[in-house]
Amino acid sequence: MSGQSTYNPKPGFETWLDQRLPLPRLMHDTMQTFPTPRNLNIWYTFGGILTFCLGVQILTGIVLAMHYVANAGLAFDSVERIMRDVNYGWLMRYVHSNGASMFFLAVYIHIFRGLYYGSYKAPRELIWILGVLIYLLMMATAFFGYVLPWGQMSFWGATVITNLFSAIPGIGQHIATWLWGDFAVGDATLNRFFSLHYLLPFIIAAVVGLHIWALHVPGNNNPLGIDVKSPQDTVPFHPYYTVKDGFYLCLFVIVFAGFVFFAPNFFGNPDNYQPANPLVTPPDIVPEWYLLPFYAMLRSIPNKLFGVIVMAGALVTLVFVPWLDTQRAVRSNRFRPLMKQFYYVFIAACLLLMYCGAQSVDAVRFGVPLVWAARLGTIYYYLYFWVLMPIIGLIETPKKLPASIAQSVLGDTAAAPAE
Amino acid sequence: MRKALLSAAALGLMAIPAMAQTADTHALAPKDVAFSFEGPFGTYDRGALQRGFQVYKEVCAACHALSHIAFHNLDEKGGPEFTEPQAKAIAAGYKLPAGPNDKGETTDDKGQPLMRPAILADYFPAPFPNEEAARASNGGALPPDLSMIVKAREGGPQYVYSIVTGDGSPVPAGFHVTANKYYDPYYEGRNISMPPPLKVNSVTYSDGTKATVAQEAHDVVTFLSWASEPKMEERKRTGFGVLVFLVVLAGLLFKAYRKVWKDAH
Amino acid sequence: MTATTSDTATRRDFIYVATGGMAAVGAAAAVWPFIDQMNPTAAVLALSSVEVPLAAIQPGQNVVVKWRGHPLFVRRRTPKEIAEAKAVDVSTLPDPLANNDGLPDNAPATDANRATKPEWLVLIGVCTHLGCTPTAFEGDYGGWLCHCHGSMYDTAGRIRKGPAPRNLEVPIYTFLSDTRIKVG
Numbered sequence: 012m013s014g015q016s017t018y019n020p021k022p023g024f025e026t027w028l029d030q031r032l033p034l035p036r037l038m039h040d041t042m043q044t045f046p047t048p049r050n051l052n053i054w055y056t057f058g059g060i061l062t063f064c065l066g067v068q069i070l071t072g073i074v075l076a077m078h079y080v081a082n083a084g085l086a087f088d089s090v091e092r093i094m095r096d097v098n099y100g101w102l103m104r105y106v107h108s109n110g111a112s113m114f115f116l117a118v119y120i121h122i123f124r125g126l127y128y129g130s131y132k133a134p135r136e137l138i139w140i141l142g143v144l145i146y147l148l149m150m151a152t153a154f155f156g157y158v159l160p161w162g163q164m165s166f167w168g169a170t171v172i173t174n175l176f177s178a179i180p181g182i183g184q185h186i187a188t189w190l191w192g193d194f195a196v197g198d199a200t201l202n203r204f205f206s207l208h209y210l211l212p213f214i215i216a217a218v219v220g221l222h223i224w225a226l227h228v229p230g231n232n233n234p235l236g237i238d239v240k241s242p243q244d245t246v247p248f249h250p251y252y253t254v255k256d257g258f259y260l261c262l263f264v265i266v267f268a269g270f271v272f273f274a275p276n277f278f279g280n281p282d283n284y285q286p287a288n289p290l291v292t293p294p295d296i297v298p299e300w301y302l303l304p305f306y307a308m309l310r311s312i313p314n315k316l317f318g319v320i321v322m323a324g325a326l327v328t329l330v331f332v333p334w335l336d337t338q339r340a341v342r343s344n345r346f347r348p349l350m351k352q353f354y355y356v357f358i359a360a361c362l363l364l365m366y367c368g369a370q371s372v373d374a375v376r377f378g379v380p381l382v383w384a385a386r387l388g389t390i391y392y393y394l395y396f397w398v399l400m401p402i403i404g405l406i407e408t409p410k411k412l413p414a415s416i417a418q419s420v421l422g423d424t425a426a427a428p429a430e
Numbered sequence: 431m432r433k434a435l436l437s438a439a440a441l442g443l444m445a446i447p448a449m450a451q452t453a454d455t456h457a458l459a460p461k462d463v464a465f466s467f468e469g470p471f472g473t474y475d476r477g478a479l480q481r482g483f484q485v486y487k488e489v490c491a492a493c494h495a496l497s498h499i500a501f502h503n504l505d506e507k508g509g510p511e512f513t514e515p516q517a518k519a520i521a522a523g524y525k526l527p528a529g530p531n532d533k534g535e536t537t538d539d540k541g542q543p544l545m546r547p548a549i550l551a552d553y554f555p556a557p558f559p560n561e562e563a564a565r566a567s568n569g570g571a572l573p574p575d576l577s578m579i580v581k582a583r584e585g586g587p588q589y590v591y592s593i594v595t596g597d598g599s600p601v602p603a604g605f606h607v608t609a610n611k612y613y614d615p616y617y618e619g620r621n622i623s624m625p626p627p628l629k630v631n632s633v634t635y636s637d638g639t640k641a642t643v644a645q646e647a648h649d650v651v652t653f654l655s656w657a658s659e660p661k662m663e664e665r666k667r668t669g670f671g672v673l674v675f676l677v678v679l680a681g682l683l684f685k686a687y688r689k690v691w692k693d694a695h
Numbered sequence: 696m697t698a699t700t701s702d703t704a705t706r707r708d709f710i711y712v713a714t715g716g717m718a719a720v721g722a723a724a725a726v727w728p729f730i731d732q733m734n735p736t737a738a739v740l741a742l743s744s745v746e747v748p749l750a751a752i753q754p755g756q757n758v759v760v761k762w763r764g765h766p767l768f769v770r771r772r773t774p775k776e777i778a779e780a781k782a783v784d785v786s787t788l789p790d791p792l793a794n795n796d797g798l799p800d801n802a803p804a805t806d807a808n809r810a811t812k813p814e815w816l817v818l819i820g821v822c823t824h825l826g827c828t829p830t831a832f833e834g835d836y837g838g839w840l841c842h843c844h845g846s847m848y849d850t851a852g853r854i855r856k857g858p859a860p861r862n863l864e865v866p867i868y869t870f871l872s873d874t875r876i877k878v879g
Contacts, residue, residue: 049694074732091498091578094661096736099728101661102668246694254690257718258683265676272669273470276581284582284658285574294618502741551741675721682714689710 016040041227046245047252048233050420054124055231056259057117058223063260064114065219069212071107079159081205083198086161087286105275111153112278113267115301118146126332127354129342130232136333141222143329148215150302155208157299161201162283167296169196169204175309178316195289235412235419236342243417295371303368304361308392310372311385321389328396335396337404346410350403357395364388454605457618460588461595463648467655468587470670473663474656479510481635482653485646488633490576493568493624495556498577499657502550508663509656517550524548526555569610571623580651580658591651592616595643598626744879746871749815757831759820762878766820766828767866768839769876772850776837777813780806780851788862789854794823795865804862809851817868817878818852824859839863 018039020029029036078097080089093100122142125131131139158169173190177183192199230239239245246252270277278300282293298306305322312318328335344351367385374381413419466475483504486496501521504512512520528546530536537543548555556575558564564572574582583589596616607613611621628646635641656662735743745762747769752758757770772780785791785803792801793808802808810816820828820839827843834840834847836855841847846857853862868878 070729074729077733078736088498092736092738095498095503096738098731098734098736100732100736101665102728103732105665250690251694254683254687258680258687261676261680261683265673265680268669268672268676272665272672275665281582281584281586284578500738500741502737506737549746551738675717675724679714679717679721682710682717686710686714689708 017044041223041248042253043247043249045227045248046230046239046242047248048231048239048244048416049246049251050233050235050416051231051252051255052234053259054120054127054234056256057121057124059256060117060260060263061114061121062219063263064110064117065212065216067110068107068114069216071103071110072209072212074103075107076209079205081159081202083161083201083287086159086201090160102271105271109267109270109275109278111156112270112299112301113263114149115153117263118149119301122146123358126357127344128232128234129236129336129338129344131333132336132339132342133333134229135226135232138222138225139333140330141218141225143326145215145218145222146329147326148211148218152208152211152215153299153301155204155211158196158201158204159208160283161287163285163287163291163293164280164283164296166196166287166289167293168298169200171296172298173200175315175319178319180316197289232342233416234343234345235416236346237412237416240415241417243421244415297369300365300369303366304364304388305368307364307368307385308389310368311382311389325389325392328393332396332400335400337401338407338409339404341409341412346412347403347407348410349407350399353395353399353403356391360388360391360395364392455619457620458592458596458615460585460592460616463588463591465587465648465652465655467652467662470666472666474508475652476511477637477639478649478652479656480512481633481637481639481645482649482651482656483510484633484635485628485650486576486653489627489646490650491554491557493557493564493573495558495573495575496554496577496657497556497575498553500551500553501548503660505550506660509660510653514550521548521550521552524552524555526552569623573624576654577657580655582658587651587655589616590654591647593622594627594650595647597622597624744877746875746877748875750874754814760878762819762866767878768816768818768820768831768852768863770816770818770831772810772814772816776850777806779837780809780849780853781813783849783851783853789856790860790862792862793865794862796867797865804851804853806851809853809862809865812870815876816850816852817865817876818863819866821864822846822859823854823861823863824857829863 016036016039018029018036020026020035025035028034075093078089078093078100080086090104093104095101097103125139125142154168154172158165173187173196176190177187179186188194190200191197192203230245233239280297280299297303305325308325309318309322312321338347338350341347344354363384367381367388370376370381372382376384466472466478486494501517501524504510504520505514505517524547525545526548527536528544531544535544558567561572580586580590585592593614593616597614598612599615601607601613605613605620608621611623612625613620614622614624628643628650630643631641632646633641639645659665743763745760745767747758747760747767749769749771752769752771754771755773755776757768760767760769783806785805788804791804793804795802795808798808806813822829822841822843824841824844824846827841829839829841829846829848831839834856836847836849838848838850838852838855841857841859844858846859847855848859848863849855851862852865854860866878868876871877
């Protein structure tokens with residue numbers, strides 16, 4: 012909670028610095044003494060993990076940019092030079108490409124945690140909206156980044172997605188030409204995508220700063236969804252959450268390292284190890300896994316413009332979540348048994364969409380064309396936010412909340428409701 | 431339970447006509463062959479790499495480029511590990527266009543390009559100067575560059591092995607092989623432009639190993655896997671050390687975490 | 696993660712020191728690849744040495760070869776040029792040191808220390824003043840003249856007149872045979 016700073020600088024340099032630029036004070040107040048609810052569980056650790064991921068991507072990205080050449084004739088080879096000739100180049104490249112997947116894995120867990128515990132509800136609406144903005148910037152950054160190796164998937168993925176803009180009536184084709192800098196995806200496109208890919212992560216970092224600043228005004232939400240009522244409800248961020256986040260971060264890095272060192276191409280597509288060929292389209296154009304749900308939504312609508320609207324609408328929907336959820340009495344799904352069931356179905360719908368996005372458009376499973384499964388998933392997605400969230404908040408009977416966090420954690424543990 | 435059985439039955443019934451249609455042109459799943467470099471502790475077999483290089487050089491290089499491999503890769507750790515003199519000798523056997531001579535000419539009196547022997551810093555020269563020449567020499571088909579082929583194909587080494595050994599398999603009744611193509615059940619569409627590349631004793635191995643088709647295929651796929659991922663051994667070695675370190679660190683962090691939180695619950 | 700004073704615990708327990716220490720070691724080990732990736736790549740290192748065939752070089756001829764991004768002078772000296780170089784008193788030279796990468800720093804600039812086989816002079820063609828490429832057979836000493844600021848080198852590549860402070864650098868090279876040297 013933003014309140015009085017308890018920082019007491021030691022005499023000498025610390026006092027001198029504090030009087031001129033209160034950076035140590037900021038560090039002290041936000042990362043050392045910051046009162047944090049004592050009942051945060053594993054799902055709350057991914058914010059810290061995400062900051063780590065952003066740092067890793069920026070560091071490895073800067074290093075890769077020292078060797079990468081953003082020219083359509085040289086890009087693919089420059090990436091291979093990195094993999095083969097640059098000292099530890101293979102490590103930088105695999106950390107960066109797998110890091111993107113780990114970044115999105117963490118962000119999805121982080122978002123789903125927010126949805127489950129009602130972290131988007133008042134007074135934290137703006138934290139949520141800034142988060143949606145970060146998510147959109149991440150998707151743009153990842154899209155630009157995937158084009159850079161200039162493989163078959165890079166080129167054709169760029170072609171498909173930039174062609175979507177031509178769906179806009181009237182000015183659409185002009186917008187597409189303007190994006191390309193040419194009559195199709197080409198060298199001009201590659202160069203500007205490289206520039207933007209380098210720029211956006213720093214914009215993400217700035218928005219992350221705002222996101223954390225906005226968080227520190229009310230302080231963290233917690234699994235019970237009830238407000239902090241007294242100092243007994245909280246512990247100082249250091250050492251309690253520095254060590255807890257450190258432990259979970261280490262587990263995350265173990266998974267990360269498992270992919271980087273032993274399955275570095277697990278998330279990738281072999282077609283991207285073929286140099287881009289504008290004359291040959293790969294049999295199946297597929298984006299990276301973290302974009303698949305929206306890709307499935309796009310392809311489930313036969314009309315090009317409508318498909319774009321449905322896909323974009325799904326992302327815009329997220330901005331309105333704090334107001335779509337009408338339940339004001341409780342935040343956390345722990346106390347919303349009805350909502351909880353629909354939440355789990357929502358997760359299943361997202362996984363179904365991800366699966367559909369990975370298959371070819373005319374795929375059939377169990378006699379059902381998958382495009383219908385994708386439509387089902389898309390319908391449920393919209394239903395969940397625009398119908399279920401408003402209605403269930405009005406008709407459900409939430410469970411009784413515990414008196415306080417401290418009572419729930421330190422008191423009779425049998426009284427604490429299970430997740 | 432009943433629903434599951436019905437679904438399974440429905441799936442089975444639907445699969446039969448589907449199989450009759452797709453058996454003709456859809457590719458078979460790749461053969462299940464094992465390679466020494468698979469798994470978290472796998473390494474490249476040096477002998478296989480050197481023999482595989484011989485197969486590439488004497489059989490495949492006539493049509494397929496290996497443009498990402500430089501001669502100096504041949505003597506580096508983690509690869510075929512020829513000695514430096516051996517690698518230099520291999521390089522010197524190739525001729526590359528020489529730079530302009532003192533008169534600024536790049537061709538001799540007859541108009542032929544001036545050539546020089548390759549050095550370690552050079553890359554393997556391509557068999558054809560451009561795509562059009564490659565297609566003209568191969569009935570319109572473009573033989574792909576092999577330096578990334580194992581990573582660029584779904585199924586990796588097993589797929590390449592199956593393509594190379596399955597090429598020229600007996601044609602099943604009723605299947606029409608397109609003119610100038612060959613039957614390969616592991617290739618999508620089953621009509622492949624490449625003639626069967628390997629026969630018994632296509633090469634005579636300098637280490638005396640018996641050159642069966644399976645042996646040649648195994649060796650050349652090992653070599654091509656290295657060509658796609660020359661840093662694989664270094665990657666796995668480093669990964670082992672990193673994971674051991676991280677597991678120990680996780681243990682310490684867990685103990686520290688428990689200690690800090692001991693009185694907080 | 697390291698133990699610092701906090702509200703509840705103030706002892707520097709072994710577990711905190713061990714964890715913090717191990718994390719620091721891990722961080723240091725993780726930094727090395729970021730630093731090493733800026734070192735020359737394998738492709739650059741493959742070009743770090745060059746072999747020069749000597750058979751076609753005539754006496755009195757100066758050949759310029761590109762090596763590590765710089766010009767390399769390979770000069771086959773005539774007996775007159777060798778004699779001129781040997782006749783110079785080293786103590787009168789502006790730079791009395793050999794500046795030969797294959798010899799200790801304090802080796803004197805005798806002709807023998809500049810050219811192991813007197814007929815062959817191998818020098819890095821970068822003027823030691825500000826880096827221009829000197830021109831052969833010009834200047835007052837029969838060696839090289841740097842047109843940028845007028846430095847003159849003799850037939851052993853030693854600075855005689857002009858602003859350059861050091862003799863032209865002699866790189867490390869070996870004779871693979873009588874007709875082939877490897878530089879670098």
